[in-house]
Amino acid sequence: MIDPEKAYFEVMNYRAATVALAQTSLRGIIGDMELDEVLYNRDIINARLRxxxxxxxxxxxxxxxRVEIKEVDPVGPVKQAMTEQTAAERERRAAILRADGEKRAAILKAEGSRQSIILEAEGERQSKILRAEGERMSRILQAQGEAQGLRIISVGARPLDKRAITVLSLDALKQMAEGQATKIIFPFELSTIVRQVAEYLGATVEAPEVPEGTQMPSEDILGEIPSKEELRAVEEAAKAPDIDVEKETRKRAQELAKEEGEGL
Known part of the structure; x- marks a missing residue:
């Protein structure tokens, strides 16, 4: 009380009037609020009522x-209605939380699927790149091999000099002599080989200079192709006792070299 005159002349009983005013005002305040606000926001009710x-x-x-509301405890049907409303509100919040959880789970699942698809596509792309790179390297190596083969053929197409042919012929004779055969048939004249050996040992004949890229006749590579009569004669000669081909070749080469030396 701050003014006793007003307290005694303006109202019959200021205490009872204040309590009645507080109850009426509290009903109005609670009627404008939600149940959760009434239950959990008593500070707001206290401030508005004051x-x-x-x-x-x-x-x-x-x-x-100061105004202080210690407890909100409705009775009768109001309490039952408030209880039902509280349960409904809790169910609503639970449904919202479940829906939000399902939403987040769906988002995470979709994001995981998207990442999986991206990774799978990236792996497939890398696999295709590696396969294409392997095919490219295979084609490059194949092309290089073909190019080297053509280069070898191109080099091999150049004419062979007499010394090379002589060495190849002697090597062929040596291989035939080392074999197990008791008969040897020569497809060319032995004297030709001997003469070439003599020229090779004496170094009296130089290989002719042949322009690069020219083709050598087959007769220069194979030598004189024997006729049927010559082959028959060689076959009859082969029926004779075995001879040391390499020794006979060297002997004949030395004789020819000696004859040419005496002629000079």
Whole structure:
């Protein structure tokens, strides 16, 4: 009480009037609020109620400094309705939380699927790149091999000099002599080989210079192709006792070299 005159002349009983005003104001405040706000926001109710009481009781010479609501405990049907509303509100919040959880799970699942598809596509792309690279290297190596083969053929197409042919012929004779055969048929004249050996040992004949890229006749490579009569004669000669071909070749080569030396 701040003004006793007003408290005694403006109102019959300021205490009862203040309590009645507090109850009426509290009903109005609670009626404007949700149930959760009533149950969990008592501080807001206290502040609003204090403002209303302080403003209305000022004419009674009363100053309201503090209002405190200790507990909200409705009775009867109101309490049952509030309980049902509370349960419904909790169910609603639970449904919202479940829906939000399902939404987040769907988003995470979709994101995982997207990442999986991206990784799978990236792996497939890398696999295709590696396969293409392998095919490219295979084709390059194949082309290089073909190019080398053509280069070898091109080099092999150049004419062979007499010394090379002589060496090849002697090597062929040596291989035939080392074999197990008891008969040897020569497809060319032995004297030709001997003469070429003599020229090779004496170094009296130089290989002719042949322009690069020219083709050598087959007669220069194969030598004189024997006739049927010559082959028959060689076959009859082969029926004679075995001879040392390499020794006979060297002997004949030395004789020819000696004859040419005496002629000079």
């Amino acid at each position: 403002d209303i009481l302080d403003r209305e009781t000022d004419a009674w010479g009363v100053k309201v400094e």
